[in-house]
Amino acid sequence: MGLVKNYIKNTNKYKEKLSEDYRAIFDEVMVCFRTSALPDKDIEMALQDILSSFLEAQALGKTVNEVIGDNYKEFCENIILELKASPKIKKRILLNNISLLFLISLVLITIDYIIELVENFIKSKTILLNYSVSIDNILQIIMGVIVAIIVFNMVRNSDESNNNNKNKCKEFIRNFCFIFLVFFSIPLSNKLFKLDSMVLLNTKVYFIIPILYLGMKGFSYLANE
Incomplete structure (x- = not known):
């Protein structure tokens, strides 16, 4: 669980670098993942990957909609379903x-x-x-x-x-x-x-x-x- 705590600590630290628009969506993304049936480790790893992609896109001047589309819940559910399909994660x-x-x-x-x-x-x-x-x-x-x-x-x-x-x-x-x-x-x-x-x-x-x-x-x- 120490690894999970480190993931959470890093997520909380680096999400502060997001702009207001990105931050608002990322907060909603965190809710979607953290109320899913996924184990904590897989949730935090997925959030780290999404946060990295947000920071990279933000640095390139892209809007959040260009990264995930117009529906953040659909974006989250697609990732969650893909993760759940893995036998190891099941x-x-x-x-x-x-x-x-x-x-x-x-x-x-x-x-x-x-x-x-x-x-x-x-x-x-x-x-x-x-x-x-x-x-x-x-x-x-x-x-x-x-x-x-x-x-x-x-x-x-x-x-x-x-x-x-x-x-x-x-x-x-x-x-x-x-x-x-x-x-x-x-x-x-x-x-x-x-x-x-x-x-x-x-x-x-x-x-x-x-x-x-x-x-x-x-x-x-x-x-x-």
């Missing part, structure tokens, strides 16, 4: 998605444990170290993945020039309502079907949280190796 995307799954699991289970810890301490003045993984937890993780996908798509589509403000507002409301229904359905399903009583695994919290963290870091390392 493997890294899979590893990156597994890392994301571990991250979502880590966050949701940690939050759930803290809530249980506080409730248990208030009731019995004891510290809870046991944690039960139930069907309810699995549903929360699945919903977390769905919400993450929706949020990334909202960010990617937020600046499309062919969408007017009214359409953007409708899309935001639709996505917000969907996310609300998703999260509302979890406690409702739990209440109706007692999903938290369908225990899949009983373990100590000091086992499961480090395992999830190491899984997240390990798969992230493999994805960006």
Whole structure:
């Protein structure tokens, strides 16, 4: 990940040399790539190449439209699709998605444990170290993945020039309502079907949280190796 941090540092440093027009488009290009499913290493390498081409074209007096055309999103998507077609990058995307799954699991289970810890301490003045993984937890993780996908798509589509403000507002409301229904359905399903009583695994919290963290870091390392 040190290599990725160096790429980001160099990108932030050299993009300051872009003119206002080039800089505005490059900022949008960064959003497109960094909200894609590509691993961090491939994203930052692609951004470095694009930044170099922008700086060269700018030095030659070319406009940004002469370099990428009139639609920067189409320009980005073509590059992203080309990268995704590579078998090596497909493997890294899979590893990156597994890392994301571990991250979502880590966050949701940690939050759930803290809530249980506080409730248990208030009731019995004891510290809870046991944690039960139930069907309810699995549903929360699945919903977390769905919400993450929706949020990334909202960010990617937020600046499309062919969408007017009214359409953007409708899309935001639709996505917000969907996310609300998703999260509302979890406690409702739990209440109706007692999903938290369908225990899949009983373990100590000091086992499961480090395992999830190491899984997240390990798969992230493999994805960006």
